[in-house]
Amino acid sequence: MHRLLLLFGLLISGCGAGGDEVQPAETAQAAGPQTFMGREIAEVLESEHYQEGVDRPDRDVREMPARLIAALRLGPADRVADIGAGTGYYALRLAPEVPHGRVFAVDLAPALLDTVRSRASEAGFRNVQPVLGDVRSVNLPPESIDLALIVVSYHEFSHPEDMLNSLLDALRPGGRLVLVEYRGEDPTIPVADRHRMTEAQARREVESVGFEFIENLDALPQQHVLVFQKALG
Template sequence: MSRVALLLALACAAAIAGWTFHQSAEDRKTDDSPGTATSAPQSSTETPSPTPAPAPVHVDYTEGPASPDGIGKFFHGREISQVMGHPAIGWLERGEREQEEAPSKAIAAIDLKPGDVIADIGAGSGYYSFRISPKIPQGKVVAVDIQPEMLNFLKEKSAELGISNVQPHLGKIDDLMLPEASLDAALMVDAYHEFSHPREMLASLHKALKPGGRIFLLEFRGEDPRVPIKPLHKMTEAQARLELESAGFEFVSNLRPLPWQHFMIFRRP
């Protein structure tokens, strides 16, 4: 082959190789590079399917020997504790409560709109009810309790404090006795573990909450041996989630702002 022919052959080969490399790079850009017209994800007008709500599960109660602080009735393996009655109002209203439990932090974390209706279930002396009421000046706190003595105390204190948006309400051991979809939120402070009929109460609460309504559940931390509360009057997060999720509620979060208690938030789907 002459030198001229050899040079022409090499030039053609280089041109072909360069064209091939260019095509390969373009192919890679089309397949892999973000921001190109062909690789950009196509927008969709379809609404993502929501996560299916947990379906309520019927769980039977079981019975066994009662512990010193229990009633011998079990729900999801947890023994239900004895009820702290109205003679304990002094303990609920004790001056050390802020230092020990920091309820002001809990109340600050309860996010409500001015016109919301919230049920304080197991309201007792109304310690939380009266402190929440200023957050909802156009709404109300339905202070639910099964003990008339507690409700009488609430009525007297409402008059003493001049608070008109705390409504004492007599419930039953297995029913809140509240209208369907009447609540924006519910609060249970160290009370749920004492419910003698938690399955029925959770079903009643599910009915009374509006869709999207929240539950603020405060319980002394059962995982923490440093919390100086009797074991049956404490709950673990895992146990609380088991019971409420089985009743059809969604777990949202555990804020953990308090020295002794869980601050768990659940939602009705």
Template sequence: MESNVVNAASLRATTITAHPPDSTGYVSRPARDPNGIGRYYEGRQIAHVMGHEGADWLERNDRTREEGTELLINELHLKPTDVVADIGAGTGFFSFRLAPLVPRGRVLAVDIQPEMITELRQRQAKNGLHNVEPVLGTTTDPHLPASAVDVVLIVDAYHEFDHPREMGQAIRRALRPGTGRLALVEYRAEDPNVPIKEIHKMTVAQARKEMAAVGLEFVEVRETLPQQHLLLFRRPQ
């Protein structure tokens, strides 16, 4: 009987460890949350991407008040000559607000959905902000110029990246060595009062863990926004 117990325990242990994370931090297993995919990175389940059908939600009237978007933009402390990459730009909600602040720079509005790129171009034709450049990226590469970006901004999108490690590495390569900054904005997972599904939130600890894995240094976290963390990282020299 004792032998049978030991064997059963061994079998359970084998089952549990059958699919450990690979060397890149990924593991595939059944989705713990139906709003996520069956893929985990550094222990975090990756969320489903919000499609272009959700464009109206990005441009909702009360977004500025709910998220403190003007405060976020001010916290970036942009210079007129900065090159800014807005990754997961969507309809350009932030891209077109950032553009006037970098009149001698440019905003690279990156999205992986061709429909969003079309929307960006249509909005640009109406507002005339020619220093916004729509960029069609992929799930592994935002197609940014190497060592040429001053600020990368990712608002409520990183947790949906299918390949966060590859994207993180690509972002690191794009940032200017020593000065390039990543501004990562995610809903606070530590706060149960933030009315967002758990899979669409992140903790500071998790964000720091994932950015460290791709060689980005933590600078600080600013808790000035109503519902989100603003985490700042930089590319080392």
């Protein structure tokens, strides 16, 4: 798979040219359950193949990042978390959309944090901040973000329930969680079944911790773009 997180059933990497690195609450990579709510948790891409996958030249064609980011309708001061940021593919595209806000690039691998930090510095972005997470938590302060974006990696989280609760805590009231996954309903998509999700399964899992489903943006030809919201009250 592409964009599958290094060590992620394990989550997360990011970068910052202008902010202090946020340290993890814990880094234990304890084995998680093999299934969650009837779904097989996918294996993680071998680390030696990870960067060549996320940096492959056809990503723009397959994932259409500009279309996805436009569909998010971000405000200039929004605080956004890219969960499973990898080498910064999305974090660096989100940064110019929130010039008065911040992008928290969250990942599990310090080596990837270094890559994103370097790329953000080269691009002149000072609003990208690294957050070193762990398999159970995104390690963000309570009610600190307006939107969390997870692109084609949630299905690999080794502790999905813990991660969802962590995201629910990190979002401000009314904040959005946007989950992007290859469509499990479409057998013609050339992606293994365990690396795809149906809308019904994704909703079942995310809603189970208290998120409200808002809409499927239908913005991409091969992936669901599912929007959930944290309650206002």
